[in-house]
Amino acid sequence: MRELALHLLDIAENSVAADAKTIRIEICEDISRDRLSMKVEDDGKGMTEEMVQRVTDPFVTSRTTRKVGLGLPLLKEAAEACNGSLTITSKVGKGTSVYVDFQRSHIDRMPLGDIATTFLNLLIAHPPIHFIFRYMIGEKEFYLDDETIKSELQGVSMTEPVVLTFLRNFFESGIHSIQTVA
C-alpha cells in the first residue's frame, strides 16, 4: 500500500470486523513539531493483551479465511523507518485504539493520499456504524460527526445519486480547503 489513506481504510475495516458501533478516525499534521499522526479508535470487541502483542507480527491474523495478516506489521515498519511508531491499546469488550506517527518531513514517509475517498467509502459502505472523522493540519481542521448528516437524511440512502454527489463534494471540498495554503 502506497498511501497512508489506504492503511487508514485497512485499520478501520479491522474495526468494522470487530463489530464496532462507533469508529473515530483522526489525522493530525503537526507542522511545528514535524509529526504526522493517525488514530483509529473503536468500541468493538477488543483484543487480549497477548493478541495485542502478537498483532503486529506478520504471521498473525484474526481472520479465518487466510492465515497471514499484513496490514498492521507493514504500517508499523513504515512508521519506524520514519522515526515514528505504532501503538495499539485494546481491552476485551471495550474496544481498540491504533495510533501511528511519523516524522512528517521524512524522505521515506508515505504520502497521505486520497483521504476524501477513504472517508467517503467508509461512511457509505457501513450505514449502521457511527463515524467521527477529524483531520487537522496545524490550526486548520476538517471535522464530521456523521450523526449530523444521518439525522438530516432520515433514512434516505447515502447511495442515492444526489446524496452521493453532496457527500463526495462535502469531503472533497472540506479536505481540499484545509490542505490548501491560505
Next chain:
Amino acid sequence: MTTIKSLEDLKKIREEALEKRKVKASEGKAQVSVAMGTCGIAAGARETMKAILDVIEKDNISGIIVTQTGCIGLCEKEPIVQVTVGTEPKVVYGKVTPELARRIMKEHIGKGNIIKENVIQA
C-alpha cells in the same frame, strides 16, 4: 465555516432524493458489495468502489445498495465485487479494475447482462 450552509443544502437534497425514489420505485433493487480486506485494498478495491459510486452519480442510478465485505479467501482474485440484482442469485466478479466495475454497472446492473468472462467461482 461552510458546514452549516452545506447541511441546509442537505435538506433540499433529501427532498429531491425522495421525489426521485417515488418515480423509480418499480425498479428492482440491486446490491453491490466490494471486498475490502487488506488484500482487496492492496489490490485497488478503493478505486474500484470509487468507480462504482462514480457511475451511480453520473448515470443517476437510484436504489443501489453499496456495501463492503472483508477478505473472502480469494486474495489472488482481488479486487472482488459481488452483485445481487433483485431475487437473482449472487454473481461474483474477480480482478475488478475500475474499468471493469464501470462495465458491470452499465451491463449487469443496467441491462441485466452478466459479464461471464469475469465471473469467478466462490
